[in-house]
Amino acid sequence: MWMLPGQNQSWVSEFILLGFSSDPTSNRILFIIFLLLYLSSVLGNGLIITLIGLDSHLHTPMYFFLSILSLLDMGYVTTTIPQMLVHLISSSKTISFAGCWLQMFVFGAMGLTEGIFFAVMAYDRYVAICHPLRYTVILTWDLCMRLAAGTWACGFFLSLIHTFFTMRLPYCGPNIINHYFCEGPSVRSLACMDIHLIEIVDLIITTCVIVAPLSLILASYIHIAKAILKIKSIQGRCKAFSTCASHLTVVTFFYAPAIYIYMRPNSSYTPEHDRQVSIFYNVFTTLLNPVVYSLRNKDIKVAFLKVMGHGRVAW
Template sequence: MIPRQNQSWVSEFILLGFSSDPMTNSILFIVFLLIYLSSVLGNGLIIMLVCLDTQLHTPMYFFLCVLSLLDMGYVTTTMPQMLVHLLAYSQTISFAGCWLQMYVFGALGIIECTFFVVMAYDRYVAICYPLRYTVILTWDLCIRLAAGSWICGFFSSLLHTFFTMSLPYCGPNRVNHYFCEGPSVHSLACMDTHLTEMLDLMLDLVLNVFVIITPIFLIVASYICITKAILKIKSTQGRCKAFSTCASHLTVVTFFYIPATYVYMRPNSSSSPERDKQVSLFYNAVTALLNPVVYSLRNKDIKRAFLKAMGLGRVDL
């Protein structure tokens, strides 16, 4: 690592964003503002409906409520600042602000990864052990699973963020991204030893195995068991209903994991900053927008609760 003497240490970073053209930025501001507001309102609506409607006070909808809360926090960590930078002349962020954004974004991302496993387990119990569903998934267990995901996420992100921001940043401070994402900031570090690079590679490997590979494996294993249980159902209507309860979760998991896996598990030699920005925008903002749409359009209970809240509870779905 470069010694600290005779170095000009970075006190702020410049986020390059998507474009330097004012007209393009104005158009992007309108598009991203609509995406952000739709994401917050959609997820907020789901949280409100689950809290107000007693018929939705079940483990499945409790987990959906937590997921919506995660999505709101996830998109709020990056989008408001990006919207300001699209219209502002200055696109700087302080070192401490970058540290905090990277930490919170990483923590919520890890929580969402682990929470998808919790939701897969919920579907596994509901389909494979329907008669024991409420006995197995007690409220105490649901709260423990949710709290465990949050604790795990914030602790894991602290380790990675602390290591990244403790690297020497002695000159370049232009981050080719719209927010402080780990790989983009890390590429600016002034490193001259193989030891630092090796430690970083080992840390990334451990986190990737823990955050991406292990959850995907557990989710796939859960759905293999679910598929076997569904195939044992004799009636076609029963099978369709069982598959329908899992379709929303599988859709959301796919939209989240494919771009996240691309960004964090590909070789550094094949990285493209412009493509990374587009992909990260998808799993950050677009996924948060799609989640309430996917769950509300495919879920009669959510639609019923919405109509009830609007005073149209007797309208047939």
């Protein structure tokens, strides 16, 4: 049963985030490492957004979607890492119930939006390769804005449902979270009631943001592969494939750990292992995205050199 006002039972008013280590020396080392990773991620994604905004040649649907992905990554990592850095050098590791609720909601909103948004980016690649002559006709700016707004709305709405059901659980016992932030499975493990219904809700949400988008991405790339195989020149095939390789890379690194964390019952929750996996998809994927797109993208390189004052460079 849900906890109702007036029930004679105490509620947890705050949680304690254990983080990674209780050793001060280890925490100082981790602080430096994660601070560098966080700054690199924010600067890398911020640079991509800036370059796309400054260079008129990058004002296309593909780079519009890429700038939104970078914005999502910046919000994604900023939701959790700054607080983790404070806890690494502070004796207090508490977070209020409201703060935990807010962190879970924003983190979930960013992650769910990004998961859906990868399907939009796959559709962009499908149109570019399978219907190149009609690319700007099909992907109009009005459609691009609608797709972007729709993914954000879906992500925030689904995160609200997930957070509402999780935080409505009665937390009347232990308040120590064996994690570095308020992630759904780690918080739910503290609930003092059966969470079978919540797991079903989470499974439905996971299906919406993992299975459905992955199915659309797979369908898009089946058509893309058929179109690439019809290209006669090897150079043309390589060029077409290179435009998709970056997207496939970031999709793989995003969905693999997300499936592991969220598409399994809460009974198999393992705090230590899950904490390590969450570091990968929370920190390293947001750092990887700008690296992958900048190193493999000639237009981004040219835009960077132009901003640095080197003018046009032939690649």
